[in-house]
Amino acid sequence: MPAVATDLVEEILDLKKRRNAVILAHNYQVGEIQDLADYVGDSLGLSFKAAETDADVIAFCGVHFMGETAKILSPSKKVVIPDMDAGCSLSDSCPPEKLAAFLAEHQEKHYYVIAYINCSAGVKALADCICTSGNAMKIVEAAPTDRPILFVPDQNLGAWVMEKTGRKMDLWQGNCYVHVDFTRASIARIREEHPQARVVAHPECTFAVRLLADEVCSTEKMVTYCRDTPADSFIVVTESGMLHRLQKEVPGKIFIPGPTDRCACNDCRYMKLNTLEKLRDALDFLEPEILIPEDIRTKAEQSVRRMLDLSR
Ligand code: 13P
């Protein structure tokens, strides 16, 4: 690592100690952030860590809804994120006002609302239960059978869970701009170039891409799948940050980023807004800070805790 980055890392670790902070990072963060984090994982693992920590400050390196989830679960902690503009196209596709209006319009249906964790605190407050890509099947299977399910905001993940569980659901028409960029043609092409490689894809990908995959799973399960599967190479159809975690934790195997029709791999522009410099400043100035109106937070906490209880 260059001297400047080494100094910066030392500064961050020193600030972390002084603030009694914990650094949580999602699998899509750049390698240098993953390398100094206390915990790196998927949305489910990060939620458990945020709920359990005894640190005073949570520095969350991910996107805004992930920081919000940490605050929902640990309201007495200060939760800071490196960049307030680190949003999520999927979360944006389901504004709470639109969901509230839809539910009011379809009151007679008495929907059981399952919200994928990639949504705002306002949407979590309207949901009955939250799920992640790591526990979606379990959560849908535990839903009351006498009520129709409305699944928000990801239509692709929702469709995948329907296929897996056989439970019919009404799907909100949202998606992740990163994952819908992988196409059947782009993945078929890379598969032809590497016929021995296994294809592992995130469930936010479209049906056409999922059909080409040997395994569809959350980012955390990608690590165990690649470790435990007797194959030497894997085509990883998700955001590019995942490759760092895989190369580090599953040494000796080859990881090929899933391409799109435009480029050899795919970045989430929101995840990549976070840098070591911004993380240092967040720990130094204790901002930008995640704040949620208490009435929304308490309602959102019920649906997030229901998910955690069902996932243990
Ligand atoms: P995971 O929970 O599988 O890490 O996914 C989070 C995400 O944002 C995928 O785009």
Ligand code: SF4
């Ligand atoms: Fe949101 Fe997609 Fe980025 Fe994940 S990869 S944070 S779903 S925009």
